[in-house]
Each structure stands twice: as structure tokens, then as C-alpha cells.
Amino acid sequence: FGKSWVLHVKDVLNTTLEENLSMVYDTVKYLKECGREVVFDAEHFFDGYRDDPDYAVEVLRTAGEAGASFLVLADTRGATDPLEVYDVTRKITGVLEAPVGIHAHNDTGMAVANSVAAVKAGAIMVQGTINGVGERCGNADLVQVIGVLATRFNYRMDVNLRMLSTVSQYLRDIASIEENPRQPFVGKYAFSHKGGVHGDAVLKNREAYEFTDPAVFGNTSAIVVSSQSGSANLAAKAQEMGLEVDRKDPRILEALKKIKDLESKGYVFENADGSLFLLLYETLHGSPQLFELEHWTSIVTWLGDRQIVECVVKVRVGGVSMSASAEGNGPVNAFDSALKKALSPVYPGIAYVSLTGFRVREIDAPSGTAAAVRILAEFESNGSRWTTIGVSTNILKAAEEALVTGYKYFLLKHNKP
Template sequence: MKSVMLYDTTLRDGTQAEDISFLVSDKIRIAQKLDELGVHYIEGGWPGSNPKDIAFFQEIKNVRLSQAKIAAFGSTRRAKTTPEQDNNIQTLLQAAPDVVTIFGKTWDFHVHEALRISLEENLELIYDSLAYLKQNVGEVIYDAEHFFDGYKANPEYALKTLLTAQQAGVDCIVLCDTNGGTLPHELPEIIKAVQAQIQTPLGIHAHNDSECAVANSLMAVACGAVHVQGTLNGFGERCGNANLCSVIPALKLKMNCDGVSDEQLRSLRLVSRHVYELANLVPNKHQPYVGNSAFAHKGGVHVSAIQRHPETYEHIRPEQVGNATRVLVSDLSGRANILAKAEQFNINLDSKDPLTLEILEQIKELENQGYQFEGAEASFELLMRKALGNLRNFFSVIGFRVIDTKQKEGDKPLSEATVKIKVGGRIEHTAAEGEGPVNALDNALRKALEHFYPQLREMRLYDYKVRVLPAGKGTASVTRVLIESGDGLNRWGTVGVSDNIIDASYHALTDAFQYKLNKDMA
């Protein structure tokens, strides 16, 4: 089994992505999760660039990590100075990391245009910086910036920069596809040329501008690289970096590489979601391995097949990465989908039961009207239980009214809702205001129901989505409302459809309350 070292740069390269900014406390928490996942190196940042990264290196010293080494990132010394006088180099040493990683120019175009020095002077920058760091730090990694573009433009000089780094005694030379434009088929020949002259262990650092970062990383390992750099969820500048959430399982499960344990791999989805949460970003549901849709099956033929043999439509067992098989219901569904969902909800349903076909036909009709149950499984479960006659109806709404009033130009509209509900033999008539008509209706329903069911006070509305369906009717179009609710322990989705947005919201809201009560009172 080949050993591959995993180097995570979420806390440095990942934070260069648009819309991503971590507090120091966030970075500490992510570092702990990465350590638990089994990552070997955690690049904490560039201590010479900002106070936040300096604070991270100070605080991480108080955190006990089980295996990960903390790396600090920087650049080679500036021209016309020495490493001893270079502020960037000295700041790296002051951060006192386990490992120092610095980058240098490999592409002659960059040497001439960015640094504006001679090619020979650039080699001196590389050697002086690395040799000095190697004297003062236990482990030094060299990132050969723009290596693949540099090699294509001037292979002799690009290799000369690597030989210079090797002569300085670095522990690993990382070949960087900094612009992300290299394609997988180009790597083998280039890496073979490098291996002919370089004995130092090689690594890969790929960007995703051509959607090839993961493929290039895996190809590099297949060609002999023993060190892979990337970020959680592929975060990074422009189009991002190689996504370690795809690289890690591919290395372990498909390439027989030793990196993380089976138990650590099972935490992959959890770590991925944790990082999304701290970044305040919605997880990518279509992300391979860890996304909600990664093992979701919608077509009836697919569902029927995976129930016999999951490998028919799943390239790995989702549990290996902490994910799970999901069966979706839609107008593409067959009986197998309905039976699989019934089993998930602990509903006893037989394939020969006429109710199965009845539920299937009802779903297809409702989706034809605009309903969607893929994100509203609570509404689907209520539908199934109602068809089977085992749904308890905890309340009924006799009627409601919502009024929006705007007194004068410049004022916010005032929203007020009035509802009349019936619980058992009692009728409750209440009114409430809100931030908009839907919020007012939600508040009025809660006010009425909480008198009978106090447990609804712990329920919260987490997400509210409105979709205008393409009916070509302009403002008279049909509207679909998807609501995500939760009570601290569980979350569930409900749906409502109507040509009136308030009515669609009402159906989704009442389904959410009914679902909560049915679960609690079961």
C-alpha cells in the first residue's frame, strides 16, 4: 500500500476564495477537525501577511493535536536582501510552526515580469531562502509556483529551479498548477522528466480552473507523487483548489493509498459540513462523495436495482464516507421508490397493495400541478400516512385572513394575520403581526396552536424558498413554497403549491406543524 501525505491549505488558500472569511476561533476549530480526519499537514496561513494569521499560530500552540503538523506559508526572500534581513522569512520563523512552506518562481515569464530580476538571481533567491530555513526549521516544503506553465514555456529553466531547491536540502518539492490550466494527460510526461533529475519526494498542488484539480492530483499520485495539497470542499481562489473531500476517498478506496483510517474516512461528510457551516455557506448538494445528492436515486429503475445490489448505481458504499443512500420521489418514481420511502418511515406497505399504486399516481398528479417532494419529505410522509388512514389530524384551520397595510410612501407595510383553528371541540381565534404576510401567518398559527401544544414553541423555521413555476402567466403564475423547519434535534421539509403565494405558504406551514405533532405524539 502506497503512503501519501495529505496537506490541507483550507485555512490559507481556501480563505482566498470569494465570500469566505474565517475568524481565528473558526480556524482553530477547523484545524481540530482536520486533525481528527487524519490530515498530515495543516497550513495555518501566511504569518507575514496579516495579524489574524499571526494570532492563529500563537493560539494553535495551546491546542493538542493528535497527529497533524502545523505549516506556515510564505515566499522566498526579496531581491537585494538576505534571509536574515527579510521580514517575511523572519516572521515565518517567529511563528514557530512545525513546518515551513515557501513558494518560488518557476516560470521565466514571472521572473522577468513579476520580479523583474534575472533568471540567475531568481535561482539565488530560491537557494538562499530554502537553505537558510532548512538550518532553522525541522521540515521545509518548496512549492514550485506555476511549474507546469513554466515547464511548457522553458523546460530547462523550470527544472533548474527544482534542482536548486533540491540542492538546498528541502524535504519535498511540490509541483504547482497555479493557473489551473493543465490537463491530466499532460502530467505523466512532465513528471517523468522531473523524476529523471530530481530525487527529492514530489508533491502536487492543483487549482481547478479547468475542472481538473482532483483528476490532476490523482494522476500525479499515479505517476509517483507522495504528497497532495488541497482544501476541504475545494475552497480556493477563482475556481478553487483540489477538493480533498474527493481526493481522500479516491486515494484510499480506489488507489489503495494509505492516508486516513476507515474510521476517519467515515467522518468525511461531517467535517465537510462543519467547514461549510463555519464559512456560512450552503453545502453543495451535488458535491461528490459528501453531498446530499451524491447517493440520491430518483428513477424507478435505479431504485429497484439498488435495493437488490447497491453497486448497480453506487460506485462506493456511502457509509464509507459518512453519507447515506437516499431515495427520491417524483413523477419519475416507480413502486420501488414508494416502498423504499415507506420502509424509511417505518410504514408497512406491500408492493401488491393497491394503495402503493394509488400513492404513486397521486404523487405524479401533484408534481404535474407543481409539487416537489425531493426537498419536502415530511409532506410526502404525511401524504402516505393519510392514504393509509393512519394520520392523526391534530388541528384543522377553519379560515385565515392576511392584511398588508401601507400608511404612506416611505413607511414599511404592516402585516397582520388572523386565524381560526379547531382542536378537538374547541375553536381558537387569534391574530398576530409579522415581518411580512407569511411571517404574520406563521406567528398567528403558532399563537393559536401553542395554547394546545406547548412543544411547538421549540420549533423554528430555518429556510423559506419560493419558486415561481413557468406557467407563462406572469404575476398570476403558480407558486411553489418549500419550508425547512426544525426543533433542535431534527429538521424536515414541507411544500405547498398555489397560484396564491400566501395560500402556498399556508399549506407548507400547516404541514410542518402537523409533522412535528405526529412525530412527537407517535
């Protein structure tokens, strides 16, 4: 890349405008002589064009004359709006012969819009990153750029659109970046419907609230249940989970009332499919006779800077009490291990259930140590995944609820004694 803004040439490089042009020309020329294809990024181009358009264009022209295959206009500070990007790009493509590209940053939240505007103005290269990862507020999210160009403007690109969701998630995993469920096109909630009006309409005609088929991007449509949902949403979700029920069944309204009451206390069922299934099952069929937790005790012993955590759990299965003990690296871990150990003689499949996530969040932080907490526990077994929730002012009680619900879900859905 090279400088195209007078400010950077003088104040950052501490050189003359002529010398900067010489450096651009010599560098591009050298790389071409080495047999390389050169893509020249004009850093801060839009700032430079705004300040001194003649010089900014001269930098591009110099790189082109030296042999650059592409001239990329960079909005390095992310401070340009789509109308300006379109106007400037249109002018550049009209006066220079080399193909033009766009490199947009997201400091003002317009990197994707600016990239699309540049393409509409004649740019044929878009630089960005999957999921928008990048300096400061990030670069243009190529997932969104590709999605917009494909669905709104029918551009043909050498891209397998159905792999976008997979690629997006894969890169988050290897970079240890938390998933963005509301990411357009590929996010978990991109095609989800929570409001009662929305859910009812989508069940009748997907096109009512979905601008395209989510399968095009490897995503799926979903009905999400929350306090905003109506009976149509909840009945559809129950059927999706394998529970046969009519939307006019009075038990659906009963379940909906329970959900609204629990969400007022801090529960969030849109992220806790395991807990939602158990709530619906109990409303429709009564409490499943799987096991009951009678009590558990966890003891933490400190030996200097080393701790020993032991837990004893007592459960009742089919009228028979069984107990087990286990150690762990904390009270919850020890409880989890002891609970599975106690249940394994009757439900051996439970040994193959893994706890893959355990997230704790305070609900009313101003209450300090008296605050209620919300725990989301994520489970996995043989490729199947589910999440449960627990809420309490006692973190151990919230953990107990999430874990017990998680194992009951597994036994109902995937295992029999």
C-alpha cells in the first residue's frame, strides 16, 4: 500500500509529495519485475481525495503506470458515507484504466454499505474479512457483502453461498471469537421469529417476514419462544420439538403464561431449548418420572493454596434412593460428576453426556453479591446439543436447576432406562 493523503505524506512519512510518488512507482515497478501481481491499496484514499483530489488521483495513476493490476480505494478511517463512496468511485473508474477495488473500515458502521456502493459504482474487487474481523471496529464483513450482492443485486460470484454459515462459524471457532447470533445471513437469529404477529405470519407464508430462503446461505428458519410469543409460535415450536399439540389447545396458553411469568424473573427461553422442551412436556404430559434430586452436599476444604472439593448426591429413581460421591475442581463440577455417577447404574447413557459450556451472568448487578444470576448450561451427546437455564440468587441453586434440567432433557429425548 501507499499513501494518498497529503496529511500522511507530510506528517507521518515526513517526506515530500514528489518523493512519495517516486516510492509508489519504484515499489510497484520492482514487484512487477519480480513477476508478482500487484494490488495497490491507496491508504486513506477518500480522506486524501476530500483534501486534495488531484494528488490522490495522481498516486493512483502513478501506481497504474508502474504496472499495478488493481487500484484499491481505501476508507482507512471508516469515515466516508456510501453516497460519497459511490460518487468518488464512479469518478475514478471513469478516468483510470486499471480495475478498481474498495477497502472499507467499519468505524462508523458503514463498511458493508460502502463496499456495496463502490461495487455499484464500478469497483470489481472488495477487500474485507469473514465476520468483519479487523482493526478497531473491523473491516467490511465479506459474509454480508456477498449476501447483499447476491440477493439484492443478483451479482454472480465464484462463491458457494451455502457454505457461508459453515465458514463463518469455523473462523469464529479457530479465532476463539464469540458467535454473533444476529449476524445478517448466517447468524442464529437472522431468520428467527419471536413476536407473535411475525411467527403467525411466517407459519402461513415464509415470504411474509423472510426476504430470502435461509437455506441459500446454509442457515435455517426458526420460531423463537419468549414472553413476546403468541400461541401460534409456541405450538409450532412444540411440534418442532416432537410434541404434538394444536395451537388452540388450552395447555398452550397455560405454557405461555408460565413462560411469561418465568421471563419476568430473569429466564430467557430463546437460548434454552432444553428447558423449554421440559416446560412444554410437563405442561402437556405432567412431570416425567425420571429421577428426583433429594439433596446434595458439597464441601470445600482449603489446604494452604490448594483446595479439595467433595460432593455427595442423593437421588430417587423409581422409589429407590441412590447416592454417590465425587470430587471436582469446584462445588458445581463436583456436583455434576456426583449426579451423573448416581444416575449411571439406571441410565448408563448419561455417562456419554458432556457439559460443553457453562455461562454465568448477573441479572440485577446493582444488588451486588445479593444479585440473582442466570446460568446457561450447554450439553452435547453423540452430535446432539441442547442448552438449559437456571436462575436464582444462589449461584449453586441456579447451577443445580440448569444441570438437572439438562439431564432430564437427555433422558426424555435420547435415552431410556
